[in-house]
Amino acid sequence: MKYQFSRKMQNVKASAIREIFKALADKEIISFAGGNPAADAFPVDEIIKASEELLEDNPISVLQYGLTEGDPFFLKKAAAFINRKGGIIKEGDQIITTTGSQQIMDLASKVLCNEGDVVVVEEPSFLGSLNSFKENGCQLRGVPYKDGEIDLAALELALSSQPKPKFMYLIPNFQNPMGTTMSLDTRKKVLALAKQYEVLILEDDPYGELRFEGEDIPSLKQLDEDGLVLYGASFSKIMAPGMRVACAIANHELIEKMVVAKQGADVHTNLWAQKVIARLLDSMDMDAHLEKLRKIYKEKCELMLNEMEKHFSDQVTYTSPEGGMFIWVHLPSHVDTDAFVKEALKRKVAVVPGAAFLTDDSQECHAFRMNFSTPSREDIIKGVKILGDMTQTF
Amino acid sequence: MKYQFSRKMQNVKASAIREIFKALADKEIISFAGGNPAADAFPVDEIIKASEELLEDNPISVLQYGLTEGDPFFLKKAAAFINRKGGIIKEGDQIITTTGSQQIMDLASKVLCNEGDVVVVEEPSFLGSLNSFKENGCQLRGVPYKDGEIDLAALELALSSQPKPKFMYLIPNFQNPMGTTMSLDTRKKVLALAKQYEVLILEDDPYGELRFEGEDIPSLKQLDEDGLVLYGASFSKIMAPGMRVACAIANHELIEKMVVAKQGADVHTNLWAQKVIARLLDSMDMDAHLEKLRKIYKEKCELMLNEMEKHFSDQVTYTSPEGGMFIWVHLPSHVDTDAFVKEALKRKVAVVPGAAFLTDDSQECHAFRMNFSTPSREDIIKGVKILGDMTQTF
Numbered sequence: 001m002k003y004q005f006s007r008k009m010q011n012v013k014a015s016a017i018r019e020i021f022k023a024l025a026d027k028e029i030i031s032f033a034g035g036n037p038a039a040d041a042f043p044v045d046e047i048i049k050a051s052e053e054l055l056e057d058n059p060i061s062v063l064q065y066g067l068t069e070g071d072p073f074f075l076k077k078a079a080a081f082i083n084r085k086g087g088i089i090k091e092g093d094q095i096i097t098t099t100g101s102q103q104i105m106d107l108a109s110k111v112l113c114n115e116g117d118v119v120v121v122e123e124p125s126f127l128g129s130l131n132s133f134k135e136n137g138c139q140l141r142g143v144p145y146k147d148g149e150i151d152l153a154a155l156e157l158a159l160s161s162q163p164k165p166k167f168m169y170l171i172p173n174f175q176n177p178m179g180t181t182m183s184l185d186t187r188k189k190v191l192a193l194a195k196q197y198e199v200l201i202l203e204d205d206p207y208g209e210l211r212f213e214g215e216d217i218p219s220l221k222q223l224d225e226d227g228l229v230l231y232g233a234s235f236s237k238i239m240a241p242g243m244r245v246a247c248a249i250a251n252h253e254l255i256e257k258m259v260v261a262k263q264g265a266d267v268h269t270n271l272w273a274q275k276v277i278a279r280l281l282d283s284m285d286m287d288a289h290l291e292k293l294r295k296i297y298k299e300k301c302e303l304m305l306n307e308m309e310k311h312f313s314d315q316v317t318y319t320s321p322e323g324g325m326f327i328w329v330h331l332p333s334h335v336d337t338d339a340f341v342k343e344a345l346k347r348k349v350a351v352v353p354g355a356a357f358l359t360d361d362s363q364e365c366h367a368f369r370m371n372f373s374t375p376s377r378e379d380i381i382k383g384v385k386i387l388g389d390m391t392q393t394f
Numbered sequence: 395m396k397y398q399f400s401r402k403m404q405n406v407k408a409s410a411i412r413e414i415f416k417a418l419a420d421k422e423i424i425s426f427a428g429g430n431p432a433a434d435a436f437p438v439d440e441i442i443k444a445s446e447e448l449l450e451d452n453p454i455s456v457l458q459y460g461l462t463e464g465d466p467f468f469l470k471k472a473a474a475f476i477n478r479k480g481g482i483i484k485e486g487d488q489i490i491t492t493t494g495s496q497q498i499m500d501l502a503s504k505v506l507c508n509e510g511d512v513v514v515v516e517e518p519s520f521l522g523s524l525n526s527f528k529e530n531g532c533q534l535r536g537v538p539y540k541d542g543e544i545d546l547a548a549l550e551l552a553l554s555s556q557p558k559p560k561f562m563y564l565i566p567n568f569q570n571p572m573g574t575t576m577s578l579d580t581r582k583k584v585l586a587l588a589k590q591y592e593v594l595i596l597e598d599d600p601y602g603e604l605r606f607e608g609e610d611i612p613s614l615k616q617l618d619e620d621g622l623v624l625y626g627a628s629f630s631k632i633m634a635p636g637m638r639v640a641c642a643i644a645n646h647e648l649i650e651k652m653v654v655a656k657q658g659a660d661v662h663t664n665l666w667a668q669k670v671i672a673r674l675l676d677s678m679d680m681d682a683h684l685e686k687l688r689k690i691y692k693e694k695c696e697l698m699l700n701e702m703e704k705h706f707s708d709q710v711t712y713t714s715p716e717g718g719m720f721i722w723v724h725l726p727s728h729v730d731t732d733a734f735v736k737e738a739l740k741r742k743v744a745v746v747p748g749a750a751f752l753t754d755d756s757q758e759c760h761a762f763r764m765n766f767s768t769p770s771r772e773d774i775i776k777g778v779k780i781l782g783d784m785t786q787t788f
Contacts, residue, residue, distance in 0.1 A: 006505060006507055008508070044454070103660045114401050128658065131654075131658045267522065
């Protein structure tokens with residue numbers, strides 16, 4: 001039998017970074033390539049306790065089919081947590097549990113886009129989301145960065161060009177892969193453009209709770225008064241990603257369609273994970289927990305930046321994140337980034353080449369992404385030295 | 395903001411059965427409408443024990459990101475279990491964990507179909523799958539039943555008509571909603587047609603382990619020697635549906651594409667659920683467990699059929715399942731099925747009108763589906779009596 005695959009899957013190439021991730025099986029490799037939360041940041045004891053209590057108290061409620069929109073107690077606790085500073089949940093809004101944030105991208109594309117419809121994305125942006133849009137038949141229209149933020153003139157052009165885009169995908173806090181944060185002023189201008197051109201915003205905020213520097217900036221969702229924003233919050237970074245639990249919040253009209261789409265996608269999200277997280281939100285000192293996480297991430301980020309400062313060539317520039325998990329490194333334009341990344345892998349350090357985060361990964365890109373949340377302190381020191389030495393000779 | 399939804403979502407109507415499921419909130423209602431496994435069939439103690447051991451032994455492995463194709467130990471145990479009678483897994487085949495069987499429908503449509511492509515389905519067929527295909531932009535081409543099996547002449551016509559279908563969706567064992575089982579002879583003929591017209595088969599087998607009468611019949615996957623079958627097995631019916639774990643098995647070329655699609659859909663399936671099920675498959679006496687389940691289902695099915703025999707009008711006919719969870723009831727053609735179902739709901743008994751399982755639910759259908767796995771013995775006796783009285787007067 002010769003299989004014939006859909007056009008949309010042909011648009012998703014087996015990416016160069018797969019090779020990198022395969023190489024990570026070599027335990028000697030220091031990986032700055034992943035995006036895993038720090039393992040010591042998981043509330044392990046609390047999860048074990050909540051799980052045991054839950055399964056003793058009412059196992060059938062964990063094991064039987066659940067509601068597509070989510071477990072009611074989880075939805076209540078999650079909504080209260082996400083909205084604890086106010087302004088995220090507006091009148092007429094609704095919340096849905098999703099199987100990780102990734103499913104928000106899948107469901108949003110499904111309910112909003114016909115095959116060939118345009119989605120506007122920051123360039124670079126999170127590879128997983130770009131692939132999700134492509135796999136739902138969307139065409140990507142990239143908007144470049146300028147001075148560390150999305151280029152507003154280019155964004156306006158992208159929003160006003162034909163065919164009209166169905167939505168724009170933004171990660172305002174500690175962007176993946178850039179590590180940068182959108183300023184309040186830019187957020188307001190982006191919202192004004194969204195309103196003017198009537199283009200929905202999918203605001204992906206998986207790292208929002210991981211701010212370890214500076215002051216919180218209101219989310220696009222908080223600033224929005226016109227139902228323009230579909231907001232995604234994840235429990236992967238503040239609880240545990242293996243549980244696969246996130247939430248989307250938007251006007252009920254949009255969420256109700258996503259519920260219908262989710263019914264056809266996976267019926268509902270694993271109940272154990274929803275109910276364990278609900279118990280943690282109900283009983284844990286979340287402020288203390290988040291404070292602990294932020295301290296871990298701050299220390300790792302500062303260590304990595306300090307080591308980079310020590311060892312990297314002056315010709316190399318990089319972002320200085322106020323939160324999240326990533327640093328974006330710009331090499332001088334004479335450096336062949338692919339060759340650099342391959343040589344680094346030979347020397348047992350893995351990073352992700354920047355082109356992987358572009359709408360078309362055959363474009364030239366003189367940057368790579370480094371992750372500071374997963375590696376140990378020792379590996380950060382050792383790995384950055386290796387990369388630093390390379391920047392002096394490449 | 396005025397939201398504009400995709401064409402494919404407009405094809406999925408808020409269905410009549412939602413109203414029925416809403417009505418089920420009324421605790422006085424006896425529901426024959428659901429499709430929940432019997433709660434006393436869940437291996438509760440074993441799940442609690444496996445979960446506690448797992449979280450004590452290696453919590454980080456449960457909480458950190460996992461592989462998209464599935465947890466390696468789970469895949470190994472699941473493959474061995476599904477293939478324990480031999481012949482399911484062929485040379486060159488691969489296995490993927492999915493977030494319930496429902497995700498198999500979603501991923502298969504995504505990797506195989508462009509918007510507007512045709513999927514051939516039995517008519518009636520499982521509503522959730524039909525919706526999943528529609529939500530991925532597929533057009534459904536229904537093939538009716540004849541003498542309790544799919545009509546082979548109509549199937550051949552459906553496979554040979556233009557546009558050529560991308561795949562056919564079949565539930566050979568204890569079909570939902572019919573409760574009927576495809577004979578060996580028909581299976582062989584279906585495979586021959588698939589080969590002749592080069593149309594893939596998506597074989598959905600969530601109930602295969604729940605045979606309580608008669609002899610096992612080889613699955614289409616076992617009979618296939620040409621890579622024609624994508625086989626789906628679920629742990630929802632034999633472990634617990636709230637865990638959301640199923641597996642698809644097919645040629646690696648197909649599964650690899652599904653892995654790419656799953657990466658964009660939900661990254662991976664909840665690890666706790668995969669690892670708990672792996673431990674059960676590794677340590678439980680699965681034969682004894684399945685024997686227990688089959689006994690529960692057999693007793694409930696026999697009770698329901700006996701009560702129907704006692705109380706239903708002779709003009710009403712119904713299927714006699716050899717396994718699974720459903721009975722399909724044909725009313726005389728003078729009866730208005732919608733009115734019958736509504737009146738039943740007034741009398742506090744819920745069933746699902748047959749039209750819900752058609753490719754177009756505005757078609758006339760003089761049937762309804764009854765579930766025997768969820769209700770208690772008392773409710774079966776009481777509910778069937780109420781329906782029976784109605785069949786005498788309608």
